[in-house]
Structures are given as C-alpha cells and as structure tokens.
Amino acid sequence: xxxxxxxxxxxxxxxxxxxxxxxxxxxxxxxxxxxxxxxxxxxxxxxxxxxxxxxxxxxxxxxxxxxxxxxxxxxxxxxxxxxxxxxxxxxxxxxxxxxxxxxxxxxxxxxxxxxxxxxxxxxxxxxxxxxxxxxxxxxxxxxxxxxxxxxxxxxxxxxxxxxxxxxxxxxxxxxxxxxxxxxxxxxxxxxxxxxxxxxxxxxxxxxxxxxxxxxxxxxxxxxxxxxxxxxxxxxxxxxxxxxxxxxxxxxxxxxxxxxxxxxxxxxxxxxxxxxxxxxxxxxxxxxxxxxxx
Amino acid sequence: xxxxxxxxxxxxxxxxxxxxxxxxxxxxxxxxxxxxxxxxxxxxxxxxxxxxxxxxxxxxxxxxxxxxxxxxxxxxxxxxxxxxxxxxxxxxxxxxxxxxxxxxxxxxxxxxxxxxxxxxxxxxxxxxxxxxxxxxxxxxxxxxxxxxxxxxxxxxxxxxxxxxxxxxxxxxxxxxxxxxxxxxxxxxxxxxxxxxxxxxxxxxxxxxxxxxxxxxxxxxxxxxxxxxxxxxxxxxxxxxxxxxxxxxxxxxxxxxxxxxxxxxxxxxxxxxxxxxxxxxxxxxxxxxxxxxxxxxxxxxxxxxxxxxxxx
Numbered sequence: 001x002x003x004x005x006x007x008x009x010x011x012x013x014x015x016x017x018x019x020x021x022x023x024x025x026x027x028x029x030x031x032x033x034x035x036x037x038x039x040x041x042x043x044x045x046x047x048x049x050x051x052x053x054x055x056x057x058x059x060x061x062x063x064x065x066x067x068x069x070x071x072x073x074x075x076x077x078x079x080x081x082x083x084x085x086x087x088x089x090x091x092x093x094x095x096x097x098x099x100x101x102x103x104x105x106x107x108x109x110x111x112x113x114x115x116x117x118x119x120x121x122x123x124x125x126x127x128x129x130x131x132x133x134x135x136x137x138x139x140x141x142x143x144x145x146x147x148x149x150x151x152x153x154x155x156x157x158x159x160x161x162x163x164x165x166x167x168x169x170x171x172x173x174x175x176x177x178x179x180x181x182x183x184x185x186x187x188x189x190x191x192x193x194x195x196x197x198x199x200x201x202x203x204x205x206x207x208x209x210x211x212x213x214x215x216x217x218x219x220x221x222x223x224x225x226x227x228x229x230x231x232x233x234x235x236x237x238x239x240x241x242x243x244x245x246x247x248x249x250x251x252x253x254x255x256x257x258x259x260x261x262x263x264x265x266x267x268x269x270x271x272x273x274x275x276x277x278x279x280x281x282x283x284x285x286x287x288x289x290x291x292x293x
Numbered sequence: 294x295x296x297x298x299x300x301x302x303x304x305x306x307x308x309x310x311x312x313x314x315x316x317x318x319x320x321x322x323x324x325x326x327x328x329x330x331x332x333x334x335x336x337x338x339x340x341x342x343x344x345x346x347x348x349x350x351x352x353x354x355x356x357x358x359x360x361x362x363x364x365x366x367x368x369x370x371x372x373x374x375x376x377x378x379x380x381x382x383x384x385x386x387x388x389x390x391x392x393x394x395x396x397x398x399x400x401x402x403x404x405x406x407x408x409x410x411x412x413x414x415x416x417x418x419x420x421x422x423x424x425x426x427x428x429x430x431x432x433x434x435x436x437x438x439x440x441x442x443x444x445x446x447x448x449x450x451x452x453x454x455x456x457x458x459x460x461x462x463x464x465x466x467x468x469x470x471x472x473x474x475x476x477x478x479x480x481x482x483x484x485x486x487x488x489x490x491x492x493x494x495x496x497x498x499x500x501x502x503x504x505x506x507x508x509x510x511x512x513x514x515x516x517x518x519x520x521x522x523x524x525x526x527x528x529x530x531x532x533x534x535x536x537x538x539x540x541x542x543x544x545x546x547x548x549x550x551x552x553x554x555x556x557x558x559x560x561x562x563x564x565x566x567x568x569x570x571x572x573x574x575x576x577x578x579x580x581x582x583x584x585x586x587x588x589x590x591x592x593x594x595x596x597x598x599x600x601x602x603x604x
Binding site: 160 | 404406488494
C-alpha cells in the first residue's frame with residue numbers, strides 16, 4: 001500500500017458500511033455489478049512486459065530491482081536485495097515465542113518509554129537482516145508470486161516463526177487467522193532452494209476487485225506495481241511512490257487526464273484500502289506502512 | 294473410476310524397503326543399530342519416520358539432537374517430495390533395500406525446507422492439492438469443499454486410509470461429462486541433474502481439433518530435447534510405473550485406465566515397482582537407459598492421476 005490521502009479523485013466509490021466487515025471475515029462478497037465480469041488473467045507474456053517496465057523505472061530511481069533469466073528455459077524473475085535494521089527489545093531467542101508473544105513484544109516497542117532499564121530482563125539490540133525478494137510467475141494461478149529469504153549478517157537464516165513475527169502489526173490479525181495459508185517455506189521453482197512465499201491463491205480475489213467495474217481503468221496500469229505495492233509491505237518490502245508515475249500502456253480508451261498524473265495515486269490508495277479482502281483491514285493512513293517493522 | 298480401483302490401490306499401497314543408518318559422525322552413547330522400515334511411496338519422509346527418530350534418539354544425548362534430516366549418497370533428501378519420487382529419482386537403479394543416512398546435526402539450510410511439526414507437512418500437502426485443482430478445475434472443486442473434507446484428505450494420507458482418502462479425492466479427479474478432461478493437466482517432470490527442480494507448464498489434455506493428447510505430445514511440448522531422436526531411448530517413471538516410450542504415442546493422460554493384456558500390455562509387479570509394457574501392434578524395443586533415465590514424471594498434486602494405455 002502506498003501512503004496517501006483519500007484525495008479528490010472524481011470517481012471514488014464509497015463502500016457500504018457492512019461491506020468491509022464482510023470482507024474482513026475472510027470471505028469476499030463481490031458486489032453484483034462485478035459478478036460475471038471476466039477473470040482478469042495475467043498471461044506470462046504480459047507478466048514479463050510489466051516486469052520489464054518495472055525494472056526500467058527501478059533503474060531510473062535506483063530502487064535496486066533487476067530481471068534474471070534462467071539459462072535453461074528462458075523464463076525468469078525479478079530480484080532485489082536490501083538490508084534492514086531492526087530494533088529488538090527482546091533478549092531471548094524469538095523461536096521460543098508464540099505469535100502472540102511476538103506481536104505483544106513488537107507493539108510494546110512502540111508504546112514503551114525510552115528508558116529501557118525500567119523493563120526487567122530486556123535489552124535493546126540492533127540487527128541487520130539481509131532480505132532477498134524474488135517475483136516469479138505462477139502458471140498454475142496465473143499471477144505473480146512473491147518469494148523471499150532473510151538472514152542475519154552471520155549467515156543464519158530467519159526461521160518461519162521469526163518471519164511471521166516480523167510481519168507488520170497491521171497484518172498480524174489476518175496472518176494469525178491462517179499463518180499456514182499465508183507465509184510458508186517452499187522450494188524456489190527455478191533455483192531449487194528454500195525460500196519463504198506469500199501464498200498466491202487469494203491474489204486473484206483482491207486484484208480482480210481493483211481491476212473491474214468502476215476501476216476498469218486500472219487495467220492499463222502496471223500489474224506488478226499494483227500488486228507489489230499491496231503485498232510487498234506485508235513482508236517488509238516497500239514500493240516507493242515514484243512508481244505511480246510509470247506511464248500506463250498506450251490504450252485508446254485511456255483517460256489521459258487521470259492516468260498520467262501522480263494524483264491518480266491517492267485514488268488508487270483508497271481503492272486498496274477499500275477492497276483488500278486478503279488482509280484484515282486496519283486503515284493505517286496515519287502511519288507510513290512501508291514495511292518498517 | 295471403479296475399474297481403476299485396483300490400480301489405485303496398487304499405487305497407494307506401494308512400498309519401498311528401506312534401511313536407515315545413523316550418520317557416523319553423530320555422537321552416540323552406544324552403538325546405533327540400523328533400522329528397517331517399509332516406506333509408503335505415497336507419503337512424505339517426515340510423516341512416516343517417527344519410529345526411526347525414536348530409535349536413534351535412544352542412543353543419543355538430548356543436547357546432540359536437533360532437527361532430523363535424511364541423506365542418500367551425499368544428497369540431502371527433500372522431505373517435501375513424495376517418497377516414491379525420491380526413490381525413483383535417486384536410487385531406482387540400486388539394489389534394495391534403499392539405504393538412507395540419518396542426521397541430527399548441521400541441518401542443510403540451503404537445500405532443505407524445515408519441518409518442525411506435522412503442521413508443516415499438512416500445509417505443504419494441501420498447497421499441492423490446491424495448486425493441482427487450480428489447474429484441473431480453476432480451484433472450483435477444492436474451494437467448494439468444506440474444511441472437514443480437506444482434513445479428511447490429510448488424515449487419510451497421514452493414517453494410510455485408502456478409502457477415507459479417495460472418498461474425497463475422487464471428486465478432485467472428476468470432470469463434467471460435457472468436457473473431455475481437466476482444464477490443464479497437473480504434472481511435473483523431475484530431473485536429478487538440474488538446478489531447476491522440475492518442469493511444470495500449462496498443458497491441455499484435449500487438442501484444438503478435439504483429439505486427446507498423449508504423453509508423447511506432452512513431452513514433445515514441454516521438454517522437446519528429451520524426446521528428440523538424438524536423445525536416444527528414454528525411460529520415464531510415473532509414480533511407481535515405468536512407462537515405456539515409443540514412437541507410437543500410446544498414452545492418454547486421463548482419469549486412468551491401464552490396459553491389462555496378458556501378452557503385451559501386461560502389468561508386471563517387480564519389487565514393489567509396477568512395470569507397464571505397452572501393448573501395440575508393432576514390436577518396439579523397450580527403451581534403454583540414458584542420461585534422462587532419472588526423469589520422473591508425476592502429478593503436481595502428487596501421484597493421484599494415472600495413465601491410460603491405448604493400443
């Protein structure tokens with residue numbers, strides 16, 4: 001999700017009161033106007049094109065993404081590595097904690113006073129974690145999929161529990177509803193090594209709601225940007241606002257006034273806030289939800 | 294699918310005699326005897342080796358024991374692959390029993406997924422089932438099932454209950470009568486020699502003209518280099534079935550009929566491995582082995598599809 005205000009976008013739908021509740025229970029009630037719309041299928045060719053566009057912009061702003069092609073079959077994936085510093089107010093190994101404890105501890109970090117010595121048995125350490133993110137295409141679900149791995153500087157990889165614990169507080173509710181359906185360790189389909197994966201099975205649900213009906217105009221926007229800016233922050237990956245400026249595909253039905261300006265971003269943001277059945281929705285408009293854990 | 298039931302049972306109850314030996318550098322308080330076990334082909338190593346773990350932990354100190362992992366001739370065994378696949382991929386040419394080495398230290402983080410509990414195995418198994426149904430039915434069948442049906446699939450696998458499992462799985466193996474097959478075939482082609490773990494692509498069972506595709510068609514489409522004449526003769530395994538490949542098509546990827554012909558097309562059972570000799574009018578040699586002998590052909594939702602022989 002990208003930070004922004006609700007903006008002055010001319011065509012801004014207001015969800016009905018009960019609608020949001022329905023969606024946060026994990027089942028999507030798609031409004032009748034959307035039922036029967038065709039599935040928005042991202043074909044592999046289009047995936048590659050959008051990745052190319054994405055990488056071009058990344059190069060312009062120094063965001064660190066690159067495309068890697070596999071030698072044997074010619075398919076490929078997006079890749080980015082970055083380092084993140086995390087403050088820890090815990091002394092013991094996270095592995096022993098349940099998800100509840102982890103969330104408590106992380107939130108305590110926000111509420112705590114600066115005087116740590118008041119809290120018995122806890123010290124502050126800074127840890128540097130190396131994150132590697134890959135975006136691959138899933139032919140089974142016909143959507144992009146986010147793979148990632150994380151390790152400390154000494155090479156020790158993070159455990160699944162540590163990864164669950166590092167998911168931003170905004171998404172902890174949804175994660176705890178079904179951690180095994182959300183983030184698990186899997187074999188990377190091209191490299192054959194263990195990675196963590198954000199499960200793709202619900203991607204189509206939320207992507208199709210921002211690409212149909214009143215938001216059909218989003219179809220000419222870059223799918224990777226739409227998708228990654230929504231799912232990335234869940235696992236600590238931020239997508240700078242600058243990507244909103246990426247020019248959409250040339251399309252005769254494009255409304256040029258609305259598509260080329262950065263002010264279309266706030267509208268997009270609102271749409272995401274309104275139609276994110278995938279994650280439990282707590283509107284974090286005040287906070288910069290850009291993956292700082 | 295009632296005709297296929299005995300084939301399905303043969304696949305389900307396929308076993309591999311295995312000998313587990315503790316790695317020599319593990320620190321023990323006394324000598325560790327090897328442990329013998331009949332491993333089910335249709336399961337996962339970490340699901341069926343509790344007894345193995347207990348056996349070796351008896352001779353070790355608590356502090357010397359961390360996450361168990363298995364290795365064959367220096368290769369860490371991926372527990373998330375079906376046992377039958379692991380055997381066919383790594384050890385099908387060696388004498389039985391299959392010799393697996395057991396480790397409790399130095400978990401190979403770069404090679405193996407962690408498996409700290411049965412939940413991990415269940416999550417993986419269900420993810421495979423779901424992905425296969427995404428291909429077969431656009432996820433409609435799996436999503437219409439209730440949670441208890443999903444649980445029944447898992448419990449059936451975990452407790453080795455064929456009827457319990459297939460009561461639910463048969464729904465995943467059906468398609469509407471007006472269609473002639475699944476939307477796409479869930480399959481993966483494994484090779485032991487590549488970095489890429491498997492080849493998986495979209496492939497429809499019906500050609501645009503309405504005729505049924507064959508295994509040969511799929512292989513030509515998905516890994517053409519493997520079926521090029523210069524590749525020599527190849528051997529393909531499907532679950533526990535050695536499928537002979539010849540220039541005359543013969544196989545349908547279908548809900549599965551196996552031709553039981555007394556002469557050709559005879560099903561032989563050998564050391565728990567089913568060998569299928571194709572029945573056809575022209576005499577074709579059974580394929581000889583070459584570098585592709587380790588290619589394993591299986592279904593993405595693991596071993597629940599089958600092959601049809603057409604003469």
